[in-house]
Amino acid sequence: MQLYHHPFCPHSRFVRLLLAEYGIEPELVEVRVWERKPEFLALNPSGETPVMVEEHVPSAPGAAIIAEYLDETRGLALGDRRLLPHAPLERIEVRRLVQWFHEKMFLDVTEPLVRERIYKRYMKSDQGGGPPDATALRAARANIRYHLKYIGWLAKARNWLAGDRLSHADLAAAAHLSAADYLGDVPWDVDEDARAWYARVKSRPTFRGILADSIPGMPPSATYADLDF
Amino acid sequence: MQLYHHPFCPHSRFVRLLLAEYGIEPELVEVRVWERKPEFLALNPSGETPVMVEEHVPSAPGAAIIAEYLDETRGLALGDRRLLPHAPLERIEVRRLVQWFHEKMFLDVTEPLVRERIYKRYMKSDQGGGPPDATALRAARANIRYHLKYIGWLAKARNWLAGDRLSHADLAAAAHLSAADYLGDVPWDVDEDARAWYARVKSRPTFRGILADSIPGMPPSATYADLDF
Numbered sequence: 001m002q003l004y005h006h007p008f009c010p011h012s013r014f015v016r017l018l019l020a021e022y023g024i025e026p027e028l029v030e031v032r033v034w035e036r037k038p039e040f041l042a043l044n045p046s047g048e049t050p051v052m053v054e055e056h057v058p059s060a061p062g063a064a065i066i067a068e069y070l071d072e073t074r075g076l077a078l079g080d081r082r083l084l085p086h087a088p089l090e091r092i093e094v095r096r097l098v099q100w101f102h103e104k105m106f107l108d109v110t111e112p113l114v115r116e117r118i119y120k121r122y123m124k125s126d127q128g129g130g131p132p133d134a135t136a137l138r139a140a141r142a143n144i145r146y147h148l149k150y151i152g153w154l155a156k157a158r159n160w161l162a163g164d165r166l167s168h169a170d171l172a173a174a175a176h177l178s179a180a181d182y183l184g185d186v187p188w189d190v191d192e193d194a195r196a197w198y199a200r201v202k203s204r205p206t207f208r209g210i211l212a213d214s215i216p217g218m219p220p221s222a223t224y225a226d227l228d229f
Numbered sequence: 230m231q232l233y234h235h236p237f238c239p240h241s242r243f244v245r246l247l248l249a250e251y252g253i254e255p256e257l258v259e260v261r262v263w264e265r266k267p268e269f270l271a272l273n274p275s276g277e278t279p280v281m282v283e284e285h286v287p288s289a290p291g292a293a294i295i296a297e298y299l300d301e302t303r304g305l306a307l308g309d310r311r312l313l314p315h316a317p318l319e320r321i322e323v324r325r326l327v328q329w330f331h332e333k334m335f336l337d338v339t340e341p342l343v344r345e346r347i348y349k350r351y352m353k354s355d356q357g358g359g360p361p362d363a364t365a366l367r368a369a370r371a372n373i374r375y376h377l378k379y380i381g382w383l384a385k386a387r388n389w390l391a392g393d394r395l396s397h398a399d400l401a402a403a404a405h406l407s408a409a410d411y412l413g414d415v416p417w418d419v420d421e422d423a424r425a426w427y428a429r430v431k432s433r434p435t436f437r438g439i440l441a442d443s444i445p446g447m448p449p450s451a452t453y454a455d456l457d458f
Contacts, residue, residue: 058318068324073317104275
């Protein structure tokens with residue numbers, strides 16, 4: 001299995017966490033989506049990461065489609081630990097939260113943070129490169145506080161974000177937070193419940209791959225890989 | 230069952246078509262998302278249509294989540310006519326196309342068309358109201374040609390858009406096209422295969438509700454409700 005991804009694309013990070021939970025080690029192929037390479041556009045005309053490619057299977061574009069496919073082909077084998085719960089009503093709640101993090105938190109927080117602070121370092125000026133936009137960063141850093149409080153509120157009420165058990169919702173929230181955390185942009189002191197929940201997710205062996213990521217010339221925040229932050 | 234929708238929101242139209250295929254007649258509650266009413270935000274914090282509300286079930290926000298829920302709770306009963314096919318590989322293809330229409334075609338075509346030509350008529354100036362933006366309309370009208378050709382290419386190769394049978398993919402594409410068609414913004418002469426495929430979808434009894442929609446003071450294009458256009 002191959003995963004076309006970017007190490008700091010939060011949707012790709014979600015799929016890496018998910019594959020690790022299934023015990024699958026994909027071959028990782030790094031994509032810089034702003035280069036709009038024809039080979040990658042042929043694989044996914046929308047030009048976005050992640051894309052999963054498995055032999056004899058049509059390429060699966062996007063975190064949502066990959067997650068549904070993995071649940072359908074491997075989910076039942078996890079039994080009680082299934083990451084998209086069995087009951088339709090619980091599935092609504094898990095999918096609702098995943099959509100919230102992948103769309104709303106992405107737009108409010110991780111898209112601007114990752115674009116301005118990471119992707120722009122690699123973009124040429126005609127690809128949108130240049131110095132970070134201070135206004136966009138300021139907005140993202142204000143927005144993350146609300147998302148962190150919401151995560152804390154869920155974690156306090158429910159143990160895991162969507163209910164009693166770890167689900168796609170935890171992996172999605174953690175994927176987005178982890179990208180911001182690398183950059184030192186998560187104000188952990190805002191919400192102790194969110195911090196304690198993230199410490200639990202981050203301590204899972206399946207998180208190791210993501211904690212080993214690094215950008216040449218831009219080391220992670222001091223607490224990024226620290227399980228006891 | 231209640232569906233919070235707007236008659237010209239393409240994602241809401243998709244759900245109305247889907248519910249009709251399942252033989253469900255929801256109570257329709259019209260929402261003007263730009264008013265950001267607290268009652269609606271309580272139902273769906275992201276503030277977007279559609280939202281499905283069924284007794285004893287958490288409210289389901291968004292076309293994708295509603296479609297998955299309906300498939301899980303009613304899909305099997307359709308047997309051979311199941312709208313999200315049974316095999317995981319076929320499900321990837323159906324979901325890929327649905328995502329393409331709901332995200333890419335929406336961004337390129339129906340979001341600007343519907344916003345500029347319909348929603349803005351009802352928005353106050355502090356809600357973003359005003360005359361249509363000619364540049365946005367020109368771009369949308371150029372973009373629809375490519376989407377129409379892609380639909381034609383799929384329809385010619387496959388009978389229905391994702392394969393041998395009607396699926397979510399056909400309903401999604403038809404929902405977006407129908408909103409543009411009301412406005413007279415579909416250049417049907419660009420692709421005969423797309424036109425013939427749309428004529429087949431539009432002739433289904435489940436399409437009647439949508440063809441009866443109208444905006445006071447803004448009648449539909451001459452061919453909108455014409456099955457033999």
